[in-house]
Amino acid sequence: MLAFIVRRLLTIIPTLFLVATFVFVLVRLAPGGPFDTEREVPAEVKAALDAKFRLSDPISVQYKDWLVGAVTTGSLGPSMKYHNRTVEELIGMTLPVSMELGLWAMLVAVAIGAPLGVLGAVRQNTWKDSVAMAAAMLGISVPRFVLAPLLVLVFALKLYWLPVARWESWRHLVLPVICAALPMAAYIARLARAGMLEVIRSDFVRTARAKGLSERVIITRHALKGGMLPVVSFLGPGFAGLLVGSLVVEKIFDIPGMGRYLVESVLNKDYNLTAGIALVYGGLLMVSNAAVDVAYKFLDPRVELDR
Amino acid sequence: MLTRSPVGVKTTIPPFPEAPKGLESIAYDAANEKGTGENLQLFTGADKQVRAAEPGQALPSGDYDVVGARGAVSCNGEKTYYFEVVARDGSGRRGVLPGCMLGPSSTPPSALLVAKWDAVPTFDAKRRVDPPEDPQALGFVDAGALGSDPSVVGVRVVDERTLEIEAEFPTPYILDTLSHATSYPVRRDIIEPFEAKGEPDMWTRPESIVTNGPYEIDAWKFRYEIRMRRNPHHRHHDKLKIHNIVWMCVESYVSSMNLYKSGELDYIGDNGSLPPPYKPVLRERKDYKAAPYLGTYWYEFNTKVKPLDDVRVRKALNLALDKAQLTEKVTRGGERAATHVVPPFMGGGYSEHVEALKAKDADLFATPEYSFNPELARELLGQAGYKVVLDPKDGYRAEGMPAIELLYNTSEGHRALAVAIQAMWKNHLGVAVQLRNEEWHVMLKNVRDRNFQVVRFGWIADYDHPQTFMDTFMAKSPNNRTGWSSTAFESLIHKARRTADTTESMKLYREAEKILADEVPKLPLYFYAKSTLVKPHVKGFFFNRRNEQLVHWMWIDEDWKVEKPNEPAFPPETFPAPGAF
Amino acid sequence: MTHLLEVKGLKTHFFTEEGVVRAVDGVSYHVSRGEVLGIVGESGSGKSVSSLSTMRLIPEPPGRIVAGEILFSSKGGPPKDLVRASEREMQSIRGDRIAMIFQDPMTSLNPYLRISRQLTEVLELHKNMKGSEARARGIEMLTSVGIPDPSRRFDDYPHQLSGGMRQRVMIAMALLCDPELLIADEPTTALDVTIQAQILELIAERRDLSKVGVVLITHDLGVVARLADRVAVMYAGRIVEQGPAQRIFEDPRHPYTVGLARSIPRLDDDRSRRLVPIQGMPPSLSKLPSGCPFRPRCKNALPACAESFPAERVVARGDETRADASRDPAIGVGDHVVFCHEEDKDKVQAS
Ligand SMILES: Nc1ncnc2c1ncn2[C@@H]1O[C@H](COP(=O)(O)OP(=O)(O)O)[C@@H](O)[C@H]1O
């Protein structure tokens, strides 16, 4: 098992390396540079900046130095927009915030979505199912940038229960987490329902019924594991979706997370930051996919890890 | 694509409810009361990091690298210039250094300040080289000479508290230029160790930075908030009524308005303007504050390409725009239509000059020749060879006139304006306009490569004098992207800025402006205005045209429902004589 | 005497969007202790639905038992109508008094649970056994169904076993609580021939040892021939012929049974006999033809066949104690009955 996890994580490295290379080169090829301002910069200043950020070197040399720095010292270089901040510092400040938001959101999404989906499947074609699935449909089709202001309007500006924005106490977590989680919860509910329905119709659940087990035991012991597999395999890409979705949530709720740098660093031509962010997002994505593989192994004994 | 405001859709804007009866402000709710007492929560836009409108509190932003004291204070119309200095050697000594010490001073506290560029310890008169006849912007320091030979710079330290700046000619606005962030003094002894360590920017961190304003940094959460507390070394520290400031860096305006509404912000800072869609609603509120702002929004022409190389075409395009419509229907924030380049409320004697002209009904730029005038515009276009004919079905059509491309950086506000202008040019001239929007850095590159026809830009005054605008039209100015130049214009400017007599000088500036209005290298659209929301319990809030609101004048009025005059927290002192402290 | 199980006039319909599927449409049969009743018929004829009805495992909706009685006499007690039993009562009967083995051992075991868990949960539920006691009983049961090295296999997952082994596990699971009735729904269909024989052997052995009554459902006459004491032939939701196994094989009376017998190779065949498939397709259960459902495929159809489903006709009476069949409409233990308008069966066979 451990060997598998280690091996699975090791496979990430070459992929990550490719992603990093790709992004590193691509941002430099795009038009515009990090130090373009509305007035023309004197040649000496430009030269000094290029020297400081090593932009006058050929890309291959820049890349080699960057890679060596990243691997040996974990340094991802200085940000080109925020001159006195290093990329690892910016990521170090914002990543924990985004992770906290993302993990809570995922937890809430599963906690809401999975039971709703199971309920829908168990009470298939009843009003409970219809209500649950209508809610899920709504959750999927209402984008976060509509949901968020609605939540703020009701719970913060009308009822004064929760703060409108910022990142201070647990109370500040509630609305953004809900906002990030709901669309995902809706999706999970549909997946869980479909998965559960398939399992409930399966032969082995019929066998379980024929044993005289109660409905509750059948659902919890026999159907749940298999029914949740689609949900589990969704959590990998789903987490990535959450991180990207956090861009909107973080902005609306003014949360100092990493989402802001995702697009901004590219627009700013902050080469180092873009590469660093790509590395982190890519790494997170791959790790979460690996985690899904491992979770699969735990859930489904038929999965052979050592293939 | 992401625009600046992620929630820029109408439906998602939380409505600002009507004010409850008996309350002055909608945003102030007794049940949700915050911000009273000694804490003032302020907001500042995040994209500029922080711009504390406080002497000495400006932090390095993406634009500037220098930190220090500043001295342009416009409060109650009174203006003073000074640098403030604080001894950080524990002696508690503090003092005031006039921004531009042209005279001798009394004995100084030792080694307190000094500008980063006082790399010139002594001034060697013998080595002095006369600066070239065409200094670019400021007229007293040749920036280009800084790196190569410091001794040619006309700036020297006379003694430890005196900085001498030698000007080539009498420069009336020299004091103003010193209020710009680039002339803030900074501490060499703080900076140089960092430079030696190879981390030249790290001295700006809260634990290292030394500032000399009334407030000092308490904590800095990057792009989240900056907390400030009173600076115990400041000479007014015991008079300050606001003890702590929280500058929140809020990314989206919707959030900042919500924070304001829920009572977490007392004031939606001085950075940027309120978003146009909100303005019609907000304008009606008592806590809405707006004031003219020293900036001009304009379109720049590439005068090297056809058909824009023809001055008649440029002029026609200018006259075909009903700019009053643009400010009333599109920007909606109290901006004023611009028929010329320098905002009429500009200092340095300009506004007085314009007022005098207006009183005599002699404001050239108010005449039909320079205002919205579609007939004249069509005539001019016809003279340029593009006859404007009236098609009963399609309206006007400029025969033979190629379509014009209008470039702007991606933003909702710029787009709305461009669309309106596109319609006006089509309706009044029959000129087809294609819109092209590009992300900021891409646009800059294309503009630098002269790969544009008409491009959206603007200018915000660096100092309170017409010269700051005129500089951008000089042939060698990096801010002149039009390819246009005029020796007549430049000699007028050279003359104007050497003229000590204000009225005379302003007359020359207006003459130079007439050349710009006749040749239209840039098409001025409107003069900026700034707007913000301030809770009614915040007193001592004063707007000025440079949009600098000084916290040290502010105070919290616990009994704010009782109307009282808006006074500063303590009486503003007149500028102390050098050494008089 | 009361039968272990007596099904009377059972009708189970599915109410689907396409219409009412009359999957079981008036079926009567019975099983006694230690007896194997074979139910044969083409696939889709309603065999599984009728057995699932007995277990009350029809998915509802869309299915519903619309008529009939399922009388189950547990431990010689008075018959209980399972159609009217509560879900709670059914849960106590399922897996304990009546057990079921399903067709596909590959999918009928839960792939996510260890075999041990799947066995012990039955004991926990019905026999109140716990921990090591349940384990011991489970391993014992695996041993008795012929699983080699049972204590090691016990904690395997199903996918680690072969198909035959899995069906043995299924049988072990079904027999754990010593059920009185075992319903085996095509228990060998998914297995290869040698394994089939072993599994059937196993069922026969259990019948003999514990006198369990068995309903053996199959579409394979060969399987019935090996094991069944009596046979019921189902066609389109109805039983068309029923009787002692030997009689059904030697003297089939219904044209469908005849056709079925001809279409299947027999071990005792001489090579010359040709296999003759039954012409045509089974009817759609939601659009049954009027009268006898086999009529469209029947070579000997009479005008009467279109009018009504034929009443039962006793071909041979097996049980002398039941002198007068008309007084007891249920079919006697040894009776050979056929539901066909065609009177002269011998002609049919001769042709
Ligand atoms: N859940 C269901 N919904 C609708 N029709 C069903 C359902 N289950 C079984 N049927 C129908 O009942 C008929 C009999 O099926 P079944 O008893 O499984 O046949 P078999 O004799 O092969 O076991 C089939 O035609 C099938 O279409």
Ligand SMILES: [Mg+2]
């Ligand atoms: Mg079947």
